[in-house]
Amino acid sequence: MxxxxxxxxxxxxxxxxxxxxxxxxxxxxxxxxxxxxxxxxxxxxxxxxxxxxxxxxxxxxxxxxxxxxxxxxxxxxxxxxVRSAPFRALTLYVDERVLIPRPETEHLVDLVLATAQGKAGGVAVDVGTGSGALALALATEGEFTRVVATDLSADAIAVARENARALAPVLSARRPGAVEFRSGDALAPLADLNGSVDVLVSNPPYIAFAEVSELPASVRDWEPPQALACPDDGLAVTRTIVAGAGSLLRPGGLLAFETDSRRARAVAELVEQSGSFDEVRVLCDLTGRDRYVFASRRVDI
Ligand SMILES: C[S@@+](CC[C@H](N)C(=O)[O-])C[C@H]1O[C@@H](n2cnc3c(N)ncnc32)[C@H](O)[C@@H]1O
Known part of the structure; x- marks a missing residue:
């Protein structure tokens, strides 16, 4: 029957x-x-x-x-x-080409918007954009005139552009042509913006290759390896970004990283040691773990 x-x-x-x-x-x-x-x-x-x-x-x-x-x-x-993931008010297309955006990254948007509050306009960049989550949240919730995002993975850039296309009515109602995706290594695709960026956000790969085997199988076996791990004990991409961020940001501009709780202090030290930033601080996620490093581009150099 x-x-x-x-x-x-x-x-x-x-x-x-x-x-x-x-x-x-x-x-x-x-x-x-x-x-x-x-x-x-x-x-x-x-x-x-x-x-x-x-x-x-x-x-x-x-x-x-x-x-x-x-x-x-x-x-x-x-x-x-299901080929989709919620990210703040957005529903993003995702597949195996991009990291699934995480709740911690949603909180990074809150922290960035709270820090940038009252500073309408300006340029925000998102380095290692993946699905476009951070860039699209900043473009739809922030007051930036322009948001430019990069990723080393051309596949990820294709997904991010697809997500931007799906949001075109919302984005163009706010500011036509305000979001742009460029493929390339770290800050290399952003040379034309030198000295004019107000906010640089990044959730770069931050796991060491040796730690990948400790990740849950659903992450290790499915998410893109280049989104998870990188050389130099997981700090290579962060180091490259820190090295160029001082030139990219305008004086007083905000540098905002998401990172691993085990590495937050090391990332803060890298930022301090670059000599380009002050007000370097480690911020916590909603469970109290050190997960973000924020800093201001010095105005006196
Ligand atoms: C942890 S994922 C973050 C993705 C997205 N921003 C998010 O928060 O959901 C890191 C991203 O950085 C990209 N990536 C890795 N190495 C890079 C590099 N050298 N330059 C630019 N992007 C890189 C990866 O392809 C991946 O999309």
Whole structure:
């Protein structure tokens, strides 16, 4: 006899089917995640499967949910499975070409906007933009005239541009042409902005190669290696950025890094030792860990 959910493809029916497929890997978490997967695959809010339980689904909807379920069953993190990740007010397209944006990075936006408050206009740059998360949040929430973002990975730049295209109505309503993505190493693509940048944010790769094996499999086996680790005990990209940030930023400009709690003090020392910054400070994430290094470009040099 056909199971009730197989009689018509309703939201509740497909949630039940997805949960059955996820249960061997996820156990008791399967029901909740099935609801989350179906909602995200349908571009709906998380509560939607509960409120629209009896709504019918089209074959195209079902195919999209089945594809997402197959990716999740194969071990992909949920964001890659459903090809989207929330970031503050935004929903970003993500796939294996870019890091899945993290809540700590959402908090970095709060800290940057609070620090830049009252300084309307100006140029912000995001180095190592990945999905474009930081650049697009600053462009949609901040008061910057222009946001320019770089990434060494041309694949990541393609994803970031796609996300900017999807946000074009919002972005152009604020400031047409205000967000730009350039591929290249660290600050190299930004030479034309020397001395004119007000805010430089970066969440660079900060893990040492030797530490990659300690990462959870969902990160280690799925997220792009160049987004996670780099030479020099995880500090190579940070070092390159610090070395050029003094020339890029205008006097009084803000340098803001996200980093690993184990390296925050070392990053602060690098910034201090560069001689280009004062007010160097280590800030905490919402769980109290040292996760961000902020500094002001000296005005007296
Ligand atoms: C930790 S991910 C951060 C991505 C995104 N900003 C976020 O917070 O979700 C680091 C990013 O830096 C990029 N990257 C690695 N080395 C780089 C380099 N030398 N220059 C520019 N970008 C680099 C990676 O491709 C990756 O997209």
């Amino acid at each position: 056909a199971r009730p959910e197989a009689l018509a493809t309703t939201v509740a029916g497909i949630v039940a089917r997805v949960a059955r497929q996820l249960r061997p890997a996820l156990g008791d978490a399967a029901d909740g995640e099935a609801r989350e997967l179906v909602a995200a695959a349908m571009h709906q809010p998380r509560f939607w499967p509960s409120t629209a339980a009896s709504a019918p689904l089209t074959p195209v909807d079902v195919a999209a949910i089945d594809a997402a379920t197959a990716r999740r069953v194969a071990g992909a993190p949920l964001a890659y499975a």
